[in-house]
Amino acid sequence: MGEPEKPFAIRAGFIPLLDAAILIIAKIRGFAEEEGIELTLIREASWASIRDRLALGHFDVAHMLAPMPIAASLGLTPFGGSVITPMCMGLGGNAVTVSNAVWHGMNMAGADNSGDPMTMAVALRSVVESRKASAKPPLTFAVVHPYSSHNYELRYWLAAAGIDPRVDIGLTVVPPPYMADALAGGHIDGYCVGEPWNSAAVVAGVGHIVTTTTAIWRSSPEKVLGMRSDWADQNPEAAAALLRAMHRASLWCDSPKNTQEMVELLSTPSYLDVAQSTLMAGLTGRIALGAGQPQLVPEFRSFARRAATFPWISHGLWFFSQMVRWGQLELTPATLETVRRCIRPDLYRKALGPLGVALPNASSKVEGALTMETPVATANGRLFLGPDGFFDGLVFDPDRIEDYVAAFAIRGPSAISD
Helix, strand or coil, X not given: CCCCCXXXXXXXXXXXXXXXXXXXXXXXXXXXXXXXXXXXXXXXXXXXXXXXXXXXXXXXXXXXECCHHHHHHCCCCCCCCCEEEEEECCEECEEEEEEHHHHHHHHHCCCCCCCCHHHHHHHHHHHHHHHHHCCCCCCEEEECCCCCHHHHHHHHHHHHCCCCCCCCCEEEECCHHHHHHHHHCCCCCEEEEECCHHHHHHHHCCEEEEEEHHHHECXXXXXXXXXXXXXXXXXXXXXXXXXXXXXXXXHHHHCHHHHHHHHHHHCCCCCCCCCHHHHHHHHHCEEEECCCCEEEXXXXXXXXXXXXXXXXXXXXXXXXXXXXXXXXXXXXXXXXXHHHHHECHHHHHHHHHHHCCCCECCCCCCECCCCCCEEECECCCCEEECCCCECCCCCECCCCHHHHHHCCCCCCCCCCCC
């Protein structure tokens, strides 16, 4: 009788955020074990630590900010190295929160409880202009990392309303678990972060959620599974097994009947270490916007629906366009090709295609063009994508990045470090 096959041993880093759920659930609900994986999860507080420990080989894979593998592959991070993205970890889930004082000023300038991005940004512009007229220091907003969806979506939101993030406000980096505390201590005036750290400020009475990134860019990606390309090349079976386990976890997480159990599992000290009631807001999409009671934000988060885990190359190219817009790097054929190689839908298809999963035939699409749920061509079954519009009505064509960036009136180098 032959020896039983040894399980694939995989070490994965994560940040305590709701969008780490499909990685965490893959372990604690047994999906990883059923795929022959011995999955070890290591919790970190900062994205810089996740980035460095993956690069140094402490982790095999990691829960990562969507632009982070791109930045690493382009040599923009301390240790560099080729990092790939074979899977997205869901859509949506971030929001923008401001201090009580800033909310008061915004409310006086017309902000309401709608969460409408343009209404909120115009009200914030009034606060920014009032401070400038009174010779007060600029407001300081925090993001979780210079190469993060939070940084680019916050800047996009501000600039669309005429707030220049290079000069009209200050930007700094704060790790997600410390955002609400930094706001309470007066160290920052607002921030963009994933749940549960927006709701944490509301529960603590120190801030107000003014809008969500789902409203800024519908069906937008936030976190991805990142892995070093050399590890993926050397361990193709382990990588595919992990994608299968996380796919199964994503379906489990998206089922409303599992929400209560998921809250109980994620709230424990080993994972998010947050009160269950605080986690529930981000999982159900019932968000307390402005000074109002919790209200349902449609499609605030999706773990599996509408191809939520598919790694669209066009998502990566939009983040790349914002890196170019804000002077973090130049648009060249070489940098463009590096980004395209970083996003790996081929690995996703290879792992999940045999399971009969509905997979889009395309790997890239025009972002912002869908205004309603839309069927797309697939290899298996039927697949619908959700609306993906930007709140200002612009459309991103990944084949015309130079024209897209040039059309923005507010653009140019802007310093921010972690």
